Every structure is written in structure tokens, then in C-alpha cells.
Amino acid sequence: MNEVDDRPWYRQFWPWFLISLPLSAVLAGTATIIIANVTFDGLVVDDYYKQGKAINQEKGRDRMATHLGLSAVVNIDLKAGEIRLRLDSKVDIPSQALRLSLIHPTRAGGDIDVVLEAISPGLYQASIASVKVANWNLLLVPEAGQWRLRGRFPGGEQAQVHMQSES
Numbered sequence: 001m002n003e004v005d006d007r008p009w010y011r012q013f014w015p016w017f018l019i020s021l022p023l024s025a026v027l028a029g030t031a032t033i034i035i036a037n038v039t040f041d042g043l044v045v046d047d048y049y050k051q052g053k054a055i056n057q058e059k060g061r062d063r064m065a066t067h068l069g070l071s072a073v074v075n076i077d078l079k080a081g082e083i084r085l086r087l088d089s090k091v092d093i094p095s096q097a098l099r100l101s102l103i104h105p106t107r108a109g110g111d112i113d114v115v116l117e118a119i120s121p122g123l124y125q126a127s128i129a130s131v132k133v134a135n136w137n138l139l140l141v142p143e144a145g146q147w148r149l150r151g152r153f154p155g156g157e158q159a160q161v162h163m164q165s166e167s
Contacts, residue, residue, distance in 0.1 A: 065165035
């Protein structure tokens with residue numbers, strides 16, 4: 001009636017099942033540690049500074065853009081590798097090179113800086129190398145950095161983005 005299983009323990013199912021549970025936790029923990037050490041999350045790009053225990057966002061450049069009445073319309077065509085920008089303002093702004101940063105929302109290593117050259121008053125243009133399509137945050141600043149405009153590229157191969165200050 002009662003049969004005695006005389007197979008050695010390593011040929012039984014239950015010891016291996018019980019060993020597999022903690023072994024799977026050890027393997028998953030090891031994989032997590034490896035992934036955490038290999039990948040880099042990056043830092044958020046913006047003008048932040050610490051003051052005491054509070055973190056404040058620098059708004060001076062946004063206020064300057066609002067004071068100047070700045071706004072921009074950016075036409076981005078990733079397929080053609082071209083960026084065109086029209087800058088409008090209430091006051092005359094001397095033509096100067098502008099830096100457009102395409103900031104990846106999650107990966108600092110994916111950020112791209114493009115220098116836009118003036119082709120006529122208020123019109124700027126630049127070529128861009130092949131990039132991955134993403135939902136980019138856009139940041140437009142002059143070379144001297146007195147003001148800035150922000151926008152959001154919704155993704156896709158081409159789009160028109162309206163940029164303005166955030167003050």
C-alpha cells in the first residue's frame with residue numbers, strides 16, 4: 001500500500017521546487033543591481049538652484065522674454081533635417097545666433113543643441129542630423145543667454161511649435 005520512494009533527494013521534484021524560489025529572488029536581485037549600475041538616468045536640464053531647503057526655478061530669463069514681447073514659431077522637419085524659426089518681438093532685437101536645445105524628457109544623454117543662424121531679420125535656420133523621433137522639450141536662448149523661450153515638440157517627423165516665455 002505505501003510505497004517507499006527510494007530515489008535520491010536530487011531526483012525528487014519538491015527539493016528543486018523549494019530551492020528554485022530563493023534562487024529566483026537572488027537572480028532577480030542580481031539583474032536589478034546590474035541594470036541600475038549600467039544605465040544612467042541623467043539630470044533634468046533647467047535653471048534650478050537650491051536656497052536653504054527649498055528648490056526654486058530661476059525665472060529672470062523668462063521675465064526678460066516677456067518684457068521684450070518675444071514669441072517664436074519653429075518649423076521642425078526631421079525627415080529633411082531642417083529647422084526654421086521666426087522670432088517676433090515688441091522691440092528690435094539685433095540679429096545674433098540662437099541656440100535651440102531639444103531636451104529629451106527622460107534621458108539627458110539624448111539632448112541635442114542646434115545653433116540657428118540668422119538668414120534675414122527675425123528668420124533663422126539650421127540643419128539637424130538624423131535624430132530619433134521623441135516628444136522633445138524645446139528651449140531657445142540667444143548666445144549671451146539674456147532670455148529664453150520654451151515649447152514642446154509633440155513628436156513625429158515634422159511639426160510647427162509655438163514658443164513663449166513661461167512667466
